[in-house]
Amino acid sequence: MSSKDKNIAELLAKLTLEEKAALCSGATKWLTKEVDRLEITEIVMSDGPHGLRYVVEENAFGAVSEQKSTCFPTASALAASWNKELIYQVGTALGKEARHLGVDILLGPGVNIKRSPLGGRNFEYFSEDPELAGSLAAEFVKGVQSVGIGTSLKHYACNNQEYKRFSVNAQVSERALREIYLAAFEKVVKTAAPWTVMAAYNRVNGQPATQNKHLLKEILREEWGFKGTLISDWGAIHDRVAALAAGLDLEMPGPSPVNDSKILTAVQSGQLQQNELDQAVSRILTLLVKVQLARQEAENMAADPAAEKLYEQNHQLALKAAEESIVLLKNENKLLPLNLNEIKQAAVIGQLAVKPRYQGAGSSQVTPSKLPTALAELEKAAAKSQTELLFQLGYQADQTDQRSAAQLKKAAVKAAEQAEIAIIFAGIPEEVESEGFDRQSLAMESDQVELIKAVAAVQKQTIVVLNNGAALELTPWLADVPAVIEAWLPGQAGAEAIVNILLGKINPSAKLAETFPVQEAHNPAQLNFPGVNSQLNYAEDIYVGYRYYEKKKIQPLFSFGHGLSYTDFEYSGLELPVQASAEHGLTIKFKLQNTGQYSGKEIVQLYVGQQNPYFDRPVKELKAFTKVELAAGESKIIKFNLDYRDFAYFNPEQQKWLAESDTYQIIIASSAADLRLQGQVKLNSSAVAHLLDQEDPVVDWLAAPLGKQALEDILNEEQLQFIQSEANSYVTERPLFRLDYLTENLITAPEIEKIYRHYQKLINKNKTLN
CATH class of the missing domain: 1.10.150 (DNA polymerase; domain 1)
Incomplete structure (x- = not known):
């Protein structure tokens, strides 16, 4: 097909039944099938979502050779930026690289909720909160698709762990599904229209996600109005005919002659209606038309810069993204930022300073176009100030150094004792945190914990820089050190970003998109993770992340939305109506001022809590947020608009979103625990939470x-x-x-x-x- 004028209906009529069945599965791991006689060409897909994992070669042993591409921060890091505009830019950059490499669809983003901090793939997901995850993912999709590259929103749905992910049955209430696990998908589908959605491996309430009619047809297509193509996760099909009948269009990877034959036989026998097959093929052809039009438009556009220039531009964007994603967790006595002109000797400790962990392991792993190290970047800065750096490995996550752990620790402690400050690079090794398996514990490696405590015992000016994809248990050593930086898996420019934060070239502005508990036992899913005999009960229901900690009155180590800055922000002058109509919504205003000495960015969070709900609700829930840049002394009026859905919950009795007449708390906060302004509004609504009958007392x-x-x-x-x-x-x-x-x-x-x-x-x- 070469023209947008090609009529899908006419094309469909020219396909044989065998060709239609064959089009419903891929040709290879990354390509869809061609039909030469009708000029139906392939669609090229590539793993993502924080970089192009473009596989250019596979041999008989399954080994792959990959094209270099820009490695951006993983989703857990990007989410900490809370910056919609930035994530749109990252999406656009990824789209341009995809176009450069001839890729039509980027397989991402992943918006699965972080039900448990032990989830092995949490680094690839945005948040424990659906409002934050959905809003950021929508911008990512818009960015990628703005340059004519499709996305695949994944993994739909309840793919919240790696253990038995191919078979596990997630037993979850309809209310928890709607409010927590589907809400981010809903926001992206309705506001960003992803070209494809990817159905997950697992079962949901007894039915495989790839053939779950309630999820695929009733909710995704009929209720949300998704018009795009539904594809399977790679190898996720259980029953191909049932999946097609439920609305699953394309099976990946391919070829799949056995399942193609099953579709053909089902139509011929009357088990599957011809129109059900035609609808699936029509959606696949519609996707191909989009791809072909995008290719033609790309040919008519100004050429993208040469590969070298494109990758350099994107490296600078990756640097900006990393800088905005790094969270300053702790900064006692304003130890940071450092002034190297006042430091003669600084100890730099940790294998991660020379061998960075910058991305997660698994299908999202990419080959970076370049990869600076923290030690090299510190050496550049130190050379200008004549600061002497004393580097020691401190520990080894692999066998690059054959010295014993005791020797490595002893040398690091000696260097820290000699220096004026110590910077320790620590985190989780790749073999502990990856796609394919869940973490066994939130605890850090014991040799790293012992190292931090030993160094802190001799050097009171110790800074810990963390590289990890999700929450950690920091309690064993946190009180011993004055400053902690959460750098996540920050992509290929992470080392540069970390040094810029340490030295104050960049004012940290990121905040946690997930709660850090005091101990692992506090997490909401602790008693129901990862399930028994492939059965997994989501017994915590809607109480995920900060919703749980607040309801149970459990103080976390670092709350959702927490993050420090080198400057200070003052909130004042909250304006909101005394009464409002649920159907018409309301507007909220207040003033934000930078009262510190540095320019900086503040992430403002708006939470809503209902005073007397008929059905139990969380204490408060995130409903809006914005990131605001202010020069020192500058102020701005911030405005939020709230609508019906911002006050609603999914009523389990009536099976619909419903906002009750009640008094609602409006909370403007710097984090879930740092509440700055509060007010109340009486909301008037026509909805009734419970419809009385004669059985009611x-x-x-x-x-x-x-x-x-x-x-x-x-x-x-x-x-x-x-x-x-x-x-x-x-x-x-x-x-x-x-x-x-x-x-x-x-x-x-x-x-x-x-x-x-x-x-x-x-x-x-x-x-x-x-």
Whole structure:
């Protein structure tokens, strides 16, 4: 196909049944099938999402040779930037590299929620919070697709662990599904329209995700309106015919002649309707049209810079992304930033200073275009100030040095004792944190913990720089050191970014996108992870991450949204209405001022909490955020608009999003634990959380405004006094339909029926009025 004028319906009519079935699986690991006689060409896919894992060769042993590309920070790092514009830029850069390499679809981003901090692939996901994950992923998708490269939103859904990920059955309530595990997918689908969505390996409530009609057809396609192509994760198909009937279009990888044959046989036998196959093929062809048009547009556009220049530009963007993703966790006595002109000797300790861990292991692993080290970058800076660096390995994560752990630690301690400051580079080795398996513990390697404690014992000016993809247990040594930097897996420019933060060339502005617990046992999924006999109960339900810690009143080590700066910010002047309509939303304003001495960026977070919900809700939930840059002394008016959904929860009784009439707390915060401004708004809504029936106790009828009105409208004064009397609590605790018996016919059965019918009329009238 070479023109946008090619009619999909006409093309579909020209395909044979065999060709249609064959198009529903790939040609290779990375390509879709061609039909030469109809000019149907292949689509090229590549792993992502923080760089192009472009496989150019595979041999009989499965080994791969990969093209060099820019390695950006992983999603856990990018999420800490809370910077939508930045992530859009990263997406655009990845799209341009994909175009340069002839790739049509980048397999990412991953928006699975970090249910447990032990998840082995957490480095590839954004957050424990769906609002943050969805908002950032949407910008990523928009960025990639802005240059005509498709994305594949993954892994849909509840792919929250690596253990038995091919078979595990996630048992999760519909409410938790909607509010936590599907919400990020929903936001991306509705606001960014990804070209494809990738169905996960695991089962959800008994059904494989690749053939789960509720997830694929009822929610994704019918409710959210997804028009794109649904593809399987690589090898995730359980039953190909059932998957196609559920809306799964393309099986990857390919070829898959056995499953192609099953589709053909199912249509011929009537097990599968012809139109179901045609719909899938039509969506695949529509995707191909998008790809072909994008290729043609790219040919007509100004050429991208040569590879060398493109990679250099993207390296600078990777540097900016890393700088905005590094979190300053602790900075006692303002030890940071360092002034090398005032330091004669500095100890640099840790194998990660010379052998950086900059990305996660697994299918997202890329070959970087360049890779500076922290020691080399520090040496450049030290040469200008004549600071002497005393480097020691301190520990070994591999066998590059044959000295014993004790010898390495002893040498590091000696260097730290001799110097004026010590900078320790520590973290999690690749063999502990990867796709394919979950972490066994949040604890750091014992030799690193012992090293930090030993160095801190002789050097009070010790800074720890961490490289890891997800939360760690830092309690054993945190109190011993004055400064800690969380650098995550920061991509190929991470070393430069770390040094720029240490020396104050860049003011840290990142904040945690996940909670760091005091100890592993505190995490919400601790008792239900990773499951038994492939059964996994999401018993914590909607209480994931900070929602759980706040509800249980457990103080974390570092809260969600925590991150320090070299400057200070003041919040003031909150403006919000006293009352608002849920259907029309509201606007919130306040002033933010940089009261410190450095220019800096502040991440402002808006949380909403409901005062008296009918169904239990978290204390507060993130509903909006923004990152604001202010010069020293500068101030800005910040504005947020909230709509119906920002106050709603997924009502388990009515199976829909619902915002109740109630008082809501509006919280403007610097982190989930650092609340700066608070106000209340009375929200008026036509929605009723629970629709009363005659089985409900009378006390519930009295408590519900429309239920009480129905009683008052139908009953006389004597009847009302009887059921409202404290002496008759035994009556009000019983169901409404029992009132005739309990009141010895003071209230009759026909009157009870009349109360119920009148209540239904009041409900309908209330909906109409609002």
